[in-house]
Amino acid sequence: MTSHAEDLLRAALALPRSDRADVAAGLLASLDESDEADRQAVEDSWAREIELRARRVLSGESNGEDWGAVRDRLADR
Numbered sequence: 001m002t003s004h005a006e007d008l009l010r011a012a013l014a015l016p017r018s019d020r021a022d023v024a025a026g027l028l029a030s031l032d033e034s035d036e037a038d039r040q041a042v043e044d045s046w047a048r049e050i051e052l053r054a055r056r057v058l059s060g061e062s063n064g065e066d067w068g069a070v071r072d073r074l075a076d077r
Contacts, residue, residue: 001009012023056062 012020015023053062057064
């Protein structure tokens with residue numbers, strides 16, 4: 001983190017809670033903004049992945065897992 005960013009962080013942390021929440025929300029929203037090309041690339045990538053997984057299931061190459069079994073395994077961690 002640059003010294004300028006550290007200064008901004010210190011200043012933001014000195015703000016009242018509601019102002020800090022507003023600043024945090026604004027910063028997080030700025031991270032969610034991406035250009036259309038990025039969004040399209042992500043959508044295209046997911047579409048290819050979904051198609052690949054569907055083909056594997058339909059061909060019998062992949063059987064998948066029962067959601068209940070996965071949930072139980074995760075709960076045991």
